Amino acid sequence: MYPFLGCRQSRLVTGLLLSAFLLLTSCDDQITDPGDDDTSDPGNGDTNGDVSFHRDGPGDSARDFLTDEDFTDLYIEVQYMEGYEPDADLEEILEDFLSEYIHKNQITIDVTSISSQGRESYTSEEVRELEEEYRTAYNDEADDVLNAYLLLLDGEFDNRDVLGIAYWNTSMALFQKRIEDISGGLGGPSQDVVERTVAKHELGHILGLVDNGTPMQNDHKDEGRGAHCDDDECLMYYAMTRDFLSDFLIGGSVPDFDEFCKEDLQANGGR
Numbered sequence: 001m002y003p004f005l006g007c008r009q010s011r012l013v014t015g016l017l018l019s020a021f022l023l024l025t026s027c028d029d030q031i032t033d034p035g036d037d038d039t040s041d042p043g044n045g046d047t048n049g050d051v052s053f054h055r056d057g058p059g060d061s062a063r064d065f066l067t068d069e070d071f072t073d074l075y076i077e078v079q080y081m082e083g084y085e086p087d088a089d090l091e092e093i094l095e096d097f098l099s100e101y102i103h104k105n106q107i108t109i110d111v112t113s114i115s116s117q118g119r120e121s122y123t124s125e126e127v128r129e130l131e132e133e134y135r136t137a138y139n140d141e142a143d144d145v146l147n148a149y150l151l152l153l154d155g156e157f158d159n160r161d162v163l164g165i166a167y168w169n170t171s172m173a174l175f176q177k178r179i180e181d182i183s184g185g186l187g188g189p190s191q192d193v194v195e196r197t198v199a200k201h202e203l204g205h206i207l208g209l210v211d212n213g214t215p216m217q218n219d220h221k222d223e224g225r226g227a228h229c230d231d232d233e234c235l236m237y238y239a240m241t242r243d244f245l246s247d248f249l250i251g252g253s254v255p256d257f258d259e260f261c262k263e264d265l266q267a268n269g270g271r
């Protein structure tokens with residue numbers, strides 16, 4: 001029962017704090033559109049890119065990711081805080097994963113480090129501020145590359161049972177410290193498996209799952225649990241980014257999208 005208890009508590013607290021910003025239940029790991037009042041200046045002098053493109057909600061650019069209509073290539077900038085480097089295979093694994101579902105000539109993932117912030121926990125607003133400070137790659141109208149961003153943090157989310165979030169249309173974060181803490185135990189999943197599961201799940205939100213930018217073809221949305229799939233073996237099941245995800249990792253391996261999620265992606269222009 002504890003997942004439901006934790007869910008209600010987090011809904012109450014987060015709802016009080018962020019009700020103005022959240023359109024969906026905060027029981028979701030996914031942070032929804034920050035709203036029209038978000039006019040924050042990126043303050044990034046390193047790019048001439050179109051930052052405003054990157055300030056929509058998760059799933060709002062699903063078709064841009066799934067098809068090659070407007071963008072032929074995809075570039076994902078991964079930044080980790082010192083001491084929390086992802087597994088060396090993560091780039092290749094995510095490239096292979098995405099190439100199964102999206103139409104791009106080239107998918108490039110680039111991993112760099114930023115300085116540790118040394119904080120125990122981060123709010124979604126603080127994650128956004130970090131992106132504004134450190135992200136360097138934005139879409140440039142002169143080329144056909146879609147740019148996305150994945151930030152790996154040295155702490156936990158303020159809702160500590162959540163291991164990752166998608167917070168803008170091209171933006172995701174993983175709470176590496178918490179991932180490290182909950183993995184590697186006796187009989188439990190390895191840190192690599194948890195890291196890959198959470199990263200792929202957040203990419204699923206960026207691709208518009210479930211029914212949040214990519215329309216649902218058959219009813220498989222988990223009512224009351226945000227933009228998630230009701231199949232507890234699917235990558236888009238809500239528990240796949242929770243600290244109890246090991247209960248749902250069959251054979252300790254990273255889950256994939258189930259048939260319903262795959263069908264949705266195909267119907268919205270994906271592979």
Ligand SMILES: [Zn+2]
Pocket residue numbers: 028029030201205227228238241
């Ligand atoms: Zn989710």
Ligand SMILES: [Zn+2]
Pocket residue numbers: 220229230231234235236237257258259260261262
């Ligand atoms: Zn599914």
